[in-house]
Amino acid sequence: MTNARVLDDAPWLRSGPAARVLELLNKDGEEARVVGGAVRNALMKIPTGDIDIATSALPVEVIRRAAAAGIKSVPTGIAHGTVTLVVDTQPFEVTTLREDAETFGRKAKVAFGRDWAADAARRDFTVNGLSVDADGVVYDYVGGLDDIAARRVRFIGDPDKRIAEDYLRILRFFRIHAAYGSGEPDRAGYLACIAGRAGLAALSAERVRMEMLKLLVADGALAAVSAMADPGLLLPIFGGIAYIGPFSGMIAAERLLGLKPDPIRRLAALAVAVTEDARRVAVRLRLTNAEARALDSMGHRWWRLDGMDEARARRRLYRLGEDFYRNRLLLAWARSGGNTDDGRWTGLATLPQRWSAPKFPLKAADFIARGMAEGPALGQVLALAEDAWLAADFPCEATALAAIADQAVARINPR
Template identity: 75%
Template sequence: MTALRTLHDAPWLNSGPATRVLALLNEGGEEARVVGGAVRNALLKLPLGDLDIATTALPEEVVRRARAAHIKCVPTGLEHGTVTLVVDGTPFEVTTLREDVETFGRKAKVAFGRDWQRDAERRDFTINGLSVSSDGVVHDHVGGLVDIDARRVRFIGDPDRRIAEDYLRILRFFRIHAAYGRGAPDRDGYLACIRGHAGIAGLSAERIRMELLKLLVARGAHAAVQAMAGGGLLSQLFGGVTYPGTLAAMIAAEETLAHAPDPVLRLGALGVAVTEDARRLATRLRLTNAEFRKLDSMGHRWWRLKGMDDPIARRRLYRLGEARYRDRLMLAWARDGRGADAATWQALVKLPERWKAPVFPLKAADFIARGVAPGPGLGHVIALAEDVWLAQDFPLEIDVLTVIADQTVARFSREHRL
C-alpha cells in the first residue's frame, strides 16, 4: 500500500527551474516526480544537492519536449533512459521509469515502464525510494517514510538480493547510515553486508575510493567505521591494520578547531601510521597523486612533532610549508589520543596564523664573494648555512648573517681542504 505525506516548505516545487521541468513532463498524460536523495533531504530538512527527476515519458519524448521548449538537452544515458536537461544553468537528470527484466548484478536488463512502485522497488534503501509530485505530495511505495521518521537505513526488499545487484551497496549502507541514520545499523542489512563481503573484491578501486571518502566526512563516520571493523570489512578494504580510535581523535581535533571535515586527513587517521601505509592505500584505492602525497607526508615521522616547543615548531613549519605542517601535525595530534592536551596541540596547529616564516636571506652571491665556486659545492654551502640560520631561530641582523656566512665557508673549506 502506498503511503502519502505532503512536503511543506519546499520552495523549489513552487518556483524556479525544477517547476519548469516538472510542468514540461507532466503534460499529455505523462507524470514526473522528484525522486531519491532530494526528497529524503527535504523531509530531514537538510541541504538538497542535485534534484533528480523520474518520468513515465520515454527518453525520446523527453528529448522532443525539451527541444520544443528550447531547453538544453544532453543525452547522458539514453540506453538507460537518462537525459540531462539544463534550465537556467541548473542540470536535472531525468530518467524514465524502469523495471527489472533480468537481474545479474549491475548489468541487470531493464525495460522502461509506467509503474512507480516497481521503479521504487529497484532502488537501494527505503529512504531513497521516495518521490514527490509537483503538488508536494510525497509518495512512498517501500516504507521509506517510517524509516525517515526513525532515522533508519534499510534495504528495499531482500538485503542479500539488493547487495548482489551491486556490491558497492555494502559501502553505501554504512555511508548512508553515517549520514542519515541514528543508533546501530539495521541488523538485517548489517548481517547481509557481512555475508556479501566477498563481492567487494570485484569492485573497482575508484568506486570504493569515492564511497569511502564520502563516508569519512559523514556525521556518524566513526560509529559506522567501528561497525565495519566489527564485521571484518575494514581490513578487507584497507589490506592492513586500521585505527578507528585515531579516526575518533582526528574528528575531535577538527571539531576543536572548528575545521570542516577533511576526508583525506580522516583517511590518514584511519589507515596511516607510516609512509608504507600511504603507498598501500594509494594502490588499493587508486588515490589521486595529490591525495597520495598528502598521506605520504602525514605518515613521514609524524612522531617528531610531539612535544615541540615554539622554536622547533617554527623550524618544522619552515621546512614543511603550511599545508604539510598542518596535515602532519593533525595526524600526530590524533595519534596522541582523545585525552591529549588539546590546548597545546591547538596552539601548534595555529602557529601559521601567528607567525610567517621569513625567506632565507643569504644568497649564492654571498658565498661566491667568499671564494666558493659555482657548482654542487655551492649548493652544499648554502644548505649548511640555512641549517645554522634555522638553529639560531631565523636571525635577520646583518652582523649575525655575516658570521653565519663566514663560519659556514670556513667549515666547508676545512672539510674539503680548499
C-alpha cells in the same frame, strides 16, 4: 501508495530550473517527479544537493521536449534511460521509470515502464525510495517516511538481493547510515553486508574511493566505521589494519579546533601508521595525485612531532608549509592517545595562526660575493646556510646572517 504527505519547504519545486524541468515533462500524458536524495534531504530539512528526476516519458521523448524548449540534453546513460538536462548551468539527471528485467550486478538489463511503485522497489534504501510531484505531494511505496522519522536506514526488500545487485551498496549502507541514521545500523542490513563482503573485492577503486571519502566526513562516521571494522569489512578496502582509536582522536581534534572535516586527514588517521601504508592505501583507492601526496606526507615520520617544543615546531612549519604541517601534526596528536583538550597540542596546531614563516633571506649572490662559483657547491652551501638559519631560530639581523653565510662557506671551502 502506502503513505503520503505534502512537502511544504521545497521552493525549488515551485520555481527555478527544477520546476522548469518538471513543467516540461508533466504534460501530454506523461508524468515526472523528483526522486531520491533530494526528497530525503528536504524532508529532513537539510541542504539539498543534486536533484534527480524520474519520468514516464521515454528517453527519446525527453530529448525531443528538451530540444523544443531550447534546453541542452546529454545522453549520459541512455541505455538505462538516463538523460541529463542542463538548465541555467544546473544539471538534472532525468531517468525513465524502470523495472529490472534481468539482474546481474551493475549490468542489470532494465525495461522501461510507467509504474512508480515498481521503480521505487528497485532502489536501494527506503529513505531513497520516495518521490515528490510538482505540487509537493510525497509518494511513499516502501516505508521511507516512517524510516526518515526514525532516522533508520533499511534496504528495500531483501537486503541480500539488493547487495548482490551491486556490492557498492555495502559501503552505501554505512555511508547513508552515517549521514542520516541514528543508533545501531539496521540488523538485517548489517548481517547482509557481512555475508556479502567478498563482493567488495570486485568493485572498482574509483567507486570505493568515492563512497569511503564521503563516509569518513559524515556526522556519524566514527560509529559507522567502527561497525565496519568489527566484522572485517575494512580489510578488503585498505588491505591493512584499521586504527579506530586514532580515527576517533582525529575527529575529536578537528572538532576542538573548529576545522572542517577532511576526508584525507581522517583516512590517514584510520589507515596510515607509516608511509608504506599511505602508498598502499593511495593505490587501492586510486587517490588523486594531490590526495596521495597529502597522505604520504602525513605518514612520513609523524611521530617526530610528538613532544616537540614550539621552536622545533616553527622549523617544521617552515619546511612543510601550513597544510602539510597541520595535517601531520594532527595525525601525531590523534595517534598520541592523549587527551584531546591537551593545551600543548592545541598550541602546536594553532601555530600557523600565530606565526608566519619568513623567507630565507640569504641568496646565491651572497655566496658568490664570498668566492663561491656557480654549480653544485653553491646549492650545497645554500642548504647548509638555511639549516643553520633555522637552527638559530630565523634571525634577520645583518650580523647574524653574515656569520651564518661565512660559516657555511667555510664548511664547503675549508682552509
